[in-house]
Amino acid sequence: MPTEPTMLQNSTLDFLGNLARNNNREWFNTNKTAYLAAKEDVEAFTAALIREASRFDPLLADLLPKNCLFRIYRDTRFSKDKTPYKTHMGLWLCPSGRNSNGPGYYLHITPGASFLAGGYWMPPADDLKAIRQEIDYNSTALKQLLEANSFRKYFGGLDEEHALKTAPQGYPKDHPEIALLKLKSFTVSHPFKDMVLTTPKAARTVAAGWAALAPLNQFLRSATDVASQQF
Structure with a gap:
């Protein structure tokens, strides 16, 4: 039985680059075959990522690749930007599914600005x-x-863009962990050059970054699982 592709094709990045320069329905419809090929490529790559990530997070083992990919079509109803398509492809590995908001693993694919996160x-x-x-x-x-060295190799620390300006309710402003308590998100990210995703070791490289953040996801799952059992 053939194994899943362990890298992305250059043609997938080429399609996304061309889409960024021609973000309109006429161009997209004319190039629908190229889109479908890119989508199939990312889906196949996702299968390899699930296999690799399941080694350190067994809860991901039963995920279906097609259920991990986000739609390329933008919801423009409430946006000033009316371009109809995203110029990236994204996938989200989470035990409870793509549309859930629990701890998980993300890959953002776009020419010149790809990154993993979680x-x-x-x-x-x-x-x-x-x-x-x-x-x-x-x-x-x-x-x-x-x-941990494995964490700091990929991430400088937790993202702070959604931090509160003051102490959260119930905690004193001089709490020793006030910087962590102010956070409203608990996420990290790590950028990739395009060539990393188009080499034969791409799936293992992405999974290695995810493995470094897996302990964070386990901490977050443990905290929220205990909370859910109390209700």
Whole structure:
């Protein structure tokens, strides 16, 4: 039985680059065959990524590649930008599915600006409360994984773009872990050059980055799983 492709084809990046320069329905419809080929390529690559990622996160093993890819069509109803298509392809590996917002693993594919990412983006109020509670009770575990060499090799630290300006309700402003408690998302990212994704070791390279953030996802899952059992 043939194995899944372990890298992306250059033609997929070429398609996305051309789409960025011709983001209109007429061009897209004329080049629909190229789009379908690119989509099939990314889906096949996703199968290899699932296989690799399942080695360190077995909860991903049963995911179907087609259920991990995001649509290329943009929702322009509430946006000033009316271009109809995304100029990237994205995939999300999460045990509870593509449309869930739990801890997971993301790959963003676009010429010149591809990156991997992961963690828990903007958790809902109950989960955010549970994560902050776990930080309050068990900050040592989180700081140890954030300071691990395997983590710091890929990520400088947690993203801070959604941090509160003041202490969250229930925590003093001089709390020793106030910087972590102010976060509203718990995510990280790591950029890639195009050539990384088009070499035979691409799937293993992406999975290695995800493996470095897997302990973070486990910490976040543990915090929110415990919270869900309390209701």
